[in-house]
Amino acid sequence: MTTPLIYGLAGVLLVCLGLYGLLAARHVLRRILALNVLGLGVFMLLVSLAARAWPVDPVPHAMVLTGIVVAVSATALALALLRRMAQDARSGRLPEDREP
């Protein structure tokens, strides 16, 4: 049981939670939150793999840094889509999830 292993397993759990939330959630904002949790899980997995080295492997760190920035831009775009959908259709859910 080492530090990288602990956070690696936590990352795996976050990936599972994020996947489940992404598929099962009804409200689009919750799906976006789940997508971010999924991203955090993947990052945690990458960084914990990198932490097994000494000196620390910098390439996964660069990848995760890129990932954090891309995740925030994807989130911003998804939120803009959500705002537009909520404005046009008056609902925070996708058409297949709305009450009939």
Place this chain on the structure above:
Amino acid sequence: MNIDLASASALAFDGLLAALIVWLAWRLLTVADLFRATVLFIVLGLLVALAWVRLRAPDLALAEAAIGAGLTGALLLDTLRRLGPQGAADEAWPLRPTPSRVAGGVLIAAFGSVLAWSVITLPPASSGLAAQAMVALPDSGVSNPVTAALLNYRSHDTLLEVAVLLAAALGVWTLDAEPAPRAAPVDPVLAILVPVLVPLSIITGAYLLWVGSKAPGGAFQGAALIAGGAVLVHLVRPFAVRATFGVRLLLGLGVAVFALAGVVLFVFGAGFLTYPVAQAGWWILGIETFAMLTIAAVLVALFAGSLTSRDARQGQR
């Protein structure tokens, strides 16, 4: 097996932090109130920044706290406000198990177990690419290995990343659903703090850019800080980032300078974005400076971007 007290307590802390992170993630996905979920998400981001520190990734901790928790949280809260109480309402039991959800959950659990098993069976110590990264570090132009990886070893990735940011800003502009910003009563605490915090954020952001070549920091962290200052200003005096020529120039400058540097090095030098070893540090600093300006501008545009004024849009509809 002889575990000394220091490492046992460190493992206990890691176990506690990891458990807290997983519990927070579960909680934020299942709590009914979306505002509460967003606040939990911001807390989750800050705890993950702590985890980055424990995993010896201080550059990531800086970026996660500023961008992952701070800016993403601000975007989510702003969207919640715009959705209004009706749009932000969700069912009382958000992830209630239905047959299809249980089936999906079983599949995900199976996938998760395979992933966990592969993580457990990995060797506990493995150098990965660390050896090659350290060997090439003196020729890379910087002494921070993460900055070297970002701006030298994997410079093509970073070029495309700045382009992705630009694409996201264009997408937000195109979808624009927000009328002109509303005038809100200014919070008195913010009114006192902002004139102090914003210049500080600009100076600290520039410092992070400069120090990123030798210590944790760099263009992204500096840009996040500057964008944070701009978001603070937006809270006190709302503005909209319209697609004026100056703003478009600022947004395009990062990609343009980066790509231009690559082309110049391709035509006159050793290859696309292959810096000459003696001047590599200056090439990296130059590219990073323009990249920081663009990234800060894009992050602010993602937050406050608005393509047209309300009058122009109502005229079209």
